[in-house]
Amino acid sequence: MTSGARLVILGRQGAGKGTQCVRLSRHFVVPHISTGDMLRAAVREDTEVGIAVKEIMDTGGLVGDTTMVALVQKRISLDDARTRGYILDGFPRTVFQAQAFDEMSVDQPLHVVLDLVVPREMVVQRLSARRVCRDCGANFTASGVEPRPWTCENCGGDVVHRADDTPEAINRRLDLYESQTAPLIEFYGRTGRLVEINGVGSPDDVFSRVTTAVDARR
Ligand code: ADP
């Protein structure tokens, strides 16, 4: 039986991280910690953090490192993450965040960092058609003939078009990925924690590559 793991999933927007994370979280029975989902919930609930980050998020910018580090530190100190582990999705996104994360997790270090590799040309169109469940994070693809309102087949939540899945914000996020997040690949590679996964293929094929890689490292 597979159970417990501490993972980071990297990969450019639209690489299929969300889909893989939802499955991995069930498979390893660990919480899926998506910083994007946490921030979107904060925006929806009009919390202090939510109000501060809304515009940055809508335009595809990056939220400040100190805000992000504090948010994640708080989340991984909860019982479920301490006892079972977690899948970190969307964090770290800068070398600063990765270093801060290493410091806060010295007692329980990461097992592995996975980089889901998909070419940039493949993802822009995918992101424009992407729809996301607000509650469970499941991804769907719009075809033009959707039910309205559209509810999630897994959990009944609202399926919505993310405010930042517009061509402008998508391109800005992809550019920031190259400049800020891609250096993490080198950071984790140097410290022997990185495994590259070919993200091209059916979700089932990619999932089996991912679980094989994780099992080899736990
Ligand atoms: P995507 O990977 O599709 O860009 P996410 O859902 O991971 O989307 O994040 C959405 C937005 O939330 C980002 O564009 C950014 O504004 C903010 N965000 C999420 N995680 C971080 C982070 N670790 N550092 C800075 N900003 C973040």
Ligand code: ZN
């Ligand atoms: Zn759902």
